[in-house]
Amino acid sequence: MPAPHASSEPAPSRRARREAMAREEASGAERTQVIDVPGHEPQAPRAADERGADDAARRRRRIRKGIIIGLIVLLVAGAWLAARALIVKSEVEAAQRVIEHVQDGGTLEVSVPILGEHAANAASVAVDPVWRLAEFIPWAGDNLRGVRLAAESLDVLTNKLAVPVLDARSGESEEPILQKLVPVIEDNGDKLKSLAADVAGIQQSGALIGPVRAGVEQVNQVMSIAGPLAEFGPELLGANGPRNYLLVFQNNAESVGLGGSAASQTLVRAEGGAIDITTQASSADYQEFVPVDVDVDQSAIDLYSDYLVHHINTSSSRPDFPTMAKITTAFWQRDIAPDQIDGVISIDPIALGKILVATGPIQLSTGDTMTSDNAVQLLLSDVYSRWNSYESPEIVDQFFASVAEQVFGKLSSGDFAPQAMASAVRDGINGGNILFWSANGDVQEQIADERVAGVLPTDNEEETAVGVYFRDESASKIDYYMKSNIDVTQTCEADTSRFDVQTTLHLDIDQAAAEALPDYVKSGNPNWSPTTFRTQVYVYGPPGTTIESVAVEGEEVALKRDDVVDLGRPVAWFETYLNPSELAKVTATFVGDGEFGPLSLRSTPMVQPSTGAVVGCE
Numbered sequence: 001m002p003a004p005h006a007s008s009e010p011a012p013s014r015r016a017r018r019e020a021m022a023r024e025e026a027s028g029a030e031r032t033q034v035i036d037v038p039g040h041e042p043q044a045p046r047a048a049d050e051r052g053a054d055d056a057a058r059r060r061r062r063i064r065k066g067i068i069i070g071l072i073v074l075l076v077a078g079a080w081l082a083a084r085a086l087i088v089k090s091e092v093e094a095a096q097r098v099i100e101h102v103q104d105g106g107t108l109e110v111s112v113p114i115l116g117e118h119a120a121n122a123a124s125v126a127v128d129p130v131w132r133l134a135e136f137i138p139w140a141g142d143n144l145r146g147v148r149l150a151a152e153s154l155d156v157l158t159n160k161l162a163v164p165v166l167d168a169r170s171g172e173s174e175e176p177i178l179q180k181l182v183p184v185i186e187d188n189g190d191k192l193k194s195l196a197a198d199v200a201g202i203q204q205s206g207a208l209i210g211p212v213r214a215g216v217e218q219v220n221q222v223m224s225i226a227g228p229l230a231e232f233g234p235e236l237l238g239a240n241g242p243r244n245y246l247l248v249f250q251n252n253a254e255s256v257g258l259g260g261s262a263a264s265q266t267l268v269r270a271e272g273g274a275i276d277i278t279t280q281a282s283s284a285d286y287q288e289f290v291p292v293d294v295d296v297d298q299s300a301i302d303l304y305s306d307y308l309v310h311h312i313n314t315s316s317s318r319p320d321f322p323t324m325a326k327i328t329t330a331f332w333q334r335d336i337a338p339d340q341i342d343g344v345i346s347i348d349p350i351a352l353g354k355i356l357v358a359t360g361p362i363q364l365s366t367g368d369t370m371t372s373d374n375a376v377q378l379l380l381s382d383v384y385s386r387w388n389s390y391e392s393p394e395i396v397d398q399f400f401a402s403v404a405e406q407v408f409g410k411l412s413s414g415d416f417a418p419q420a421m422a423s424a425v426r427d428g429i430n431g432g433n434i435l436f437w438s439a440n441g442d443v444q445e446q447i448a449d450e451r452v453a454g455v456l457p458t459d460n461e462e463e464t465a466v467g468v469y470f471r472d473e474s475a476s477k478i479d480y481y482m483k484s485n486i487d488v489t490q491t492c493e494a495d496t497s498r499f500d501v502q503t504t505l506h507l508d509i510d511q512a513a514a515e516a517l518p519d520y521v522k523s524g525n526p527n528w529s530p531t532t533f534r535t536q537v538y539v540y541g542p543p544g545t546t547i548e549s550v551a552v553e554g555e556e557v558a559l560k561r562d563d564v565v566d567l568g569r570p571v572a573w574f575e576t577y578l579n580p581s582e583l584a585k586v587t588a589t590f591v592g593d594g595e596f597g598p599l600s601l602r603s604t605p606m607v608q609p610s611t612g613a614v615v616g617c618e
Contacts, residue, residue: 088147091122092215095154108418112166116158123148123155142207149202150219153195157226160188169414177414179273182239189230196227228446236343236443238270243342244278245270248328249400250316250348252607253380253477253521255470255535257304257317258324258435258454259348259605260479264400265312265332267339268408275412277405281336282397286312292330296323299566303538303573304471319469319540319602320567321346321454322444325437343443346435346454349379350605351428355407358420362406366399370406379403380480380607389520432605456567456602459543464490464596464616467540467569468503468603474533475524478517481509482535484610490599492617498548499590499599501539507578508608514580529579536560537574537586545592546570554584562588 095118102111125131125148135141135148161184168180199220202208208216236243247266250259267279291310300308304317308327315327325344332341353375356362361371370378379400387395410416428434435454438444447453449462457465468486472479483506491498514522514531522530541547547562547570556577564571572588599616 085147088122088125088151091118092147092151092154094118095122102419108162109166109170112158112162116155116163119151119155119158122151126152139207142202142205143209143212146202146205146208146212146216149195149199150215153199153219153223153226156188156191156195157222160191161185161226165418176274176412178237178270178275178412182234182237182273185230185233186239189234192223192230193227196223196230199223232440232443232446235440236270236438237273237275239272242269242271244268244339245343245345246325246328246332246341247404248316248324248344248346249404250346251380251477252348252350252605253384253480254313255472255479255482255604255606256314257319257469257471257538257604258321259316259346259432261313262316262324262328262346263313264397264404265328265336266401266404267332267337268345275408277408279337279339280397280401280404281332282393282400283311283313284393284397286331286335292327292334294326294330296327297566299564302561302564303566303571314471316346317471318566319454319456319467319538321435322437324454341439343436343438343440347428348433348605349376350431350607351424351433352379352403352407354424354427354433355416355421358416358418358424359407359410360416362403362410364399364406365402370403376607380477384477384518384520388518432602456540456569457543458568460594460596463598463600464499464542465600465602466499466501466542466590467538468501468601469538469540470505470604470606471536471538472533473525473536476533477521478507478509478523478533480521480607481507482606483508483608484603484606486601486603486610486612488599488601488612488614490596490616495593497545497592497596497617499542499545499592500587501541501590502585502587503537503539504583504585505535505537505576505578506583507533507580509580511580528577531580533578535576535578535584537576539572539574539586539588540567541570541572541588541590542592542596543568544594545590547572548589548591549587550574550589551587552585555579555582557584557586559586 095115098106098111098115098118102108102115131144131148135145137144164184165177165181168184169177199216200223203213203216203220234240245268247268248262249264249266250256250261251263252260254261254263256262261283263283265281266277269276269278289310291306294309296309300318300320300323304314307314308317309315312328312331315331316324318324321344324346328344329341333339353372356370356372356375361369364370368378383389383396383399387399389396425434429450429452432451432454434452436447436452437454438447444453448455449457456467457463466488470479470484485504485506487500487502489500491500511531517531519530523533524530525534528534550559550562550572552559552574554576558575560573560575562570562572564573570590572586574586576584576586578584599614601612601614603610
């Protein structure tokens, strides 16, 4: 048989086949790796992008989740703040109703604890972290902070001061009320001072909405007093050692500048809140025509003569209470006793009558019952018709001393109605019937711009104050019958203002009644009739003005000087002589350029309140 057909090519060896297979496998793997299908990325790069996309998606989900959570937190916080604000609003309104109830005659003993509950509830926002954090939000934050500070202030005033004081008043302890008050003030002094500063600061914010601003302003009026009281009250009441105060009683029946003749003085000592009268004196106890060593501006001497410094009665001539305080202090230390004087307080029968509304009637050593209704008449008229002060001055002195002792007894024991006392003191200060000067420079600086300091404003920024002051030079007590009218009118043209000050004095007593007056009330000047009375009128223009013109009307009325500048103000000084039923009218016109604050009038507190109108530019 023939052999099978065989290829003409030689059969490959096993080694060759293996090598060929290896080459084929390598070529296939290489071809697999380089396969590139159009429109598709290689498998390895496609997996990396997918991982990046997953990461971005996760980030987006986290951001969305954060935003949602943030919105939920904001919504919850907003709802929480809204709810808290409604609660605070409700509590503050309730507190306001309680305050109004007290103002209408409600008793403090019942009202204050209720007020304290509402105040404490409102003030709870002070420890609310959401509320405090929200105070950093622009615009809204200031309003939240204002509400919180007002609520905190009300809480401290009520629960930290008023409640403890009322508790002390109702207690059985015989310790004087002011002694109990001193530690209460000391314990809360730092908080009160801090709140007072914060309230004053937030009041300046321009972001406060109407209701919040009104509330903050009301609270600030109280805290502007409470803050300094907390800072200086314990010191003034002798918490750091005894303090001596010279109490000067001004007699308005003999008008002199700031009020009246400074005819009676009492040394009062305060120690740890306890107040005692230690010494009393009258004008008869002082050397006359021997000036005290006090540095007084020459302008004051030019206007009031050296009587200002060598008669204690006329120490109140210049309308500047620090001047009077230093003169009376020097008189006391020279002629009575070398006591340290830490302050001077001035009060007159007009203020005393208001204080008696709070204390109730007092019994005098003479057997009289003095009330708020008869105080002025007893002290400024009846005392002279009952006793001849020339013949029995000791009786009259004892009468005034008895009044001082009884009133201070009521004050030191706390035997008075607090709200009525606060009203009486406020009215007395606003009327110029109560004045205070402190030897403590920090205290004096604190009160310098207040009415109680008895200092005319030195500029026109807050107010443009005109002053009209009287000084009786008849050695009489005729001003119980003197009436006065003061009209002040401002006229504005461009940058110039004109101030017309017209003053009328009327001796409202007929000739027969004048002749029947007690000798001590009649004119004591031997150079003219006992029923002719000389009164000086001093008109102080606004700072920055000059006198444009003066005019007089009446039988004996004359301009004395118009070239003196005192206390930084131009002064027109007039002299009037009045017989019973006569009138005298004097007019001074001042002009000045620039801006002027709201127009106001300061004048001598008269027994018969001055009438008239103050009309500023519209």
